[in-house]
Amino acid sequence: MPEYVRVFGCDYDRMDDRARSLTHFIGNRCYMRIEDGRCAALTLDASAGRFLCSIYEERPDCCRALERGSGACLGELHEKRERPLLALDALRRRAGGEGGQGRAGGGAPP
Numbered sequence: 001m002p003e004y005v006r007v008f009g010c011d012y013d014r015m016d017d018r019a020r021s022l023t024h025f026i027g028n029r030c031y032m033r034i035e036d037g038r039c040a041a042l043t044l045d046a047s048a049g050r051f052l053c054s055i056y057e058e059r060p061d062c063c064r065a066l067e068r069g070s071g072a073c074l075g076e077l078h079e080k081r082e083r084p085l086l087a088l089d090a091l092r093r094r095a096g097g098e099g100g101q102g103r104a105g106g107g108a109p110p
C-alpha cells in the first residue's frame with residue numbers, strides 16, 4: 001500500500017508545499033503517503049458524507065487518468081459508493097465512544 005499512488009517528477013513539481021508534505025520516497029521513487037488505508041490527500045466532507053481530494057487541481061497524473069464522469073469513473077462509483085458512508089459512520093462511532101457528540105469533524109482526514 002505505501003506504493004499505491006506513484007508521484008513522478010512532473011507531479012511533484014506541480015504540487016504546492018502542502019502537497020509535498022503528503023508524499024514520501026521509497027528509494028528514489030516518490031508516492032502519495034497513505035494514512036488509515038487511504039491517500040493522505042483524501043479528506044472527508046462530513047456534512048456531505050463524501051470524500052474529496054484536497055489537492056484536486058494538483059493531483060498526480062495517475063489520478064488524472066480517471067476522468068470525472070467517464071465510464072471508468074461511474075464504474076468506480078458504482079463499486080465503492082458506500083465507502084464514504086461507512087467511513088463517516090466509523091468516525092461518528094469513534095467520536096461518540098470518546099465522549100464526543102457523535103458527530104465527525106468537517107473536512108478532517110478520516
Ligand code: SF4
Binds near residue numbers: 039040042052054063
Ligand atoms: S485523487 Fe487526490 S486523494 Fe485521490 S489518490 Fe489522487 S491525490 Fe490522493
